Amino acid sequence: MFVKRKRGLLTQRFKYESSNIAFCCVKPFEGFEVGRIYKPFAYTAEFTTYTDFALFDNNGEVFYMEDKLVRQGYFKVM
Numbered sequence: 001m002f003v004k005r006k007r008g009l010l011t012q013r014f015k016y017e018s019s020n021i022a023f024c025c026v027k028p029f030e031g032f033e034v035g036r037i038y039k040p041f042a043y044t045a046e047f048t049t050y051t052d053f054a055l056f057d058n059n060g061e062v063f064y065m066e067d068k069l070v071r072q073g074y075f076k077v078m
Contacts, residue, residue: 012067013049014077021050022078023065029074031057037078040065 014021022039025032032038042054044077069075 002077003006008064009052010065012070013046013051015049020078021053023053023055023070023075024078025074027074029061029069031061031063033058038075054060 005029008047022037024037028034038055038057040053040055043050043054055065057063064067065075070077
């Protein structure tokens with residue numbers, strides 16, 4: 001079953017040392033609950049970095065984490 005793609009792909013790179021990476025919603029954002037932690041269920045990796053995180057939102061739809069959402073303060077990296 002396919003679900004709606006809500007955003008573009010993450011461009012920022014995260015080091016492998018952050019293997020327990022998660023994203024916390026810190027500002028109101030459609031489909032997400034403020035204060036809730038979201039773990040990626042899929043990602044791609046290139047050598048020593050992770051890229052292209054995919055999360056489920058509160059409705060179970062696929063959400064592709066975008067670098068600008070971290071930079072603009074909607075999510076923080078845990």
